[in-house]
């Protein structure tokens with residue numbers, strides 16, 4: 613396979629393949645330093661790494677949002693890719709249904725948009741303005757806008773990072789349900805080790821611009837933080853991130869510690 617600077621090619625194969633990816637923003641050094649990564653069709657991968665380790669840089673490269681950034685390597689992604697960010701990026705001057713169906717060039721766009729809103733728990737809110745929604749509802753709408761395109765790959769950059777703990781738990785349940793139905797490959801950037809374990813089939817840890825740790829999660833579908841296997845995995849991942857586990861820590865504390 614040939615290597616080309618900044619090349620982004622698409623294929624019908626929904627799996628992601630990244631080969632020897634380099635990215636740098638200045639002369640000081642690379643952010644991504646020959647990163648290799650494969651994601652199977654339908655696989656849910658969580659991406660952890662300390663702050664500044666290049667998680668967003670990788671996600672933006674996969675989304676084709678890093679034109680002009682220096683680097684080389686090969687990126688293969690499926691044809692249909694959707695991206696969800698921490699903020700919903702809904703257009704404030706468009707009603708919810710118009711936001712969700714924006715740019716969707718199919719005859720039944722409205723019907724699909726309404727169905728997607730229903731799937732995320734926003735049935736009947738088609739005519740609402742974004743500012744009339746709570747933060748959690750805006751992220752639900754953002755998920756609906758992604759899924760209405762039936763993506764083969766969903767890229768999510770800390771999509772629940774700005775939500776309160778209870779809303780985040782509800783969003784986890786929703787995202788898992790949506791992924792079971794639509795089966796996109798998912799790359800989820802998160803600071804939250806517990807979120808990674810709850811949601812993903814596989815967790816990777818980025819360090820020095822390469823994949824430092826790559827682990828499959830075999831805890832079954834009902835994942836409980838009370839499960840000793842969950843706690844062991846959390847401790848291992850925190851160790852990989854350079855922080856030690858603290859069993860007395862309150863939920864959410866790991867997030868801040870992992871991020872620092």
Ligand SMILES: Nc1ncnc2c1ncn2[C@@H]1O[C@H](COP(=O)(O)OP(=O)(O)OP(=O)(O)O)[C@@H](O)[C@H]1O
Nearest residue numbers: 637638643661662663664665666667668669670803
């Ligand atoms: N547009 C840019 N111009 C210059 N430097 C950048 C740019 N974007 C990112 N960087 C630098 O690249 C490095 C990686 O940034 P990136 O946002 O990918 O990290 P991250 O792992 O997502 O961090 P965080 O967890 O804090 O969001 C950081 O040192 C950052 O300062």
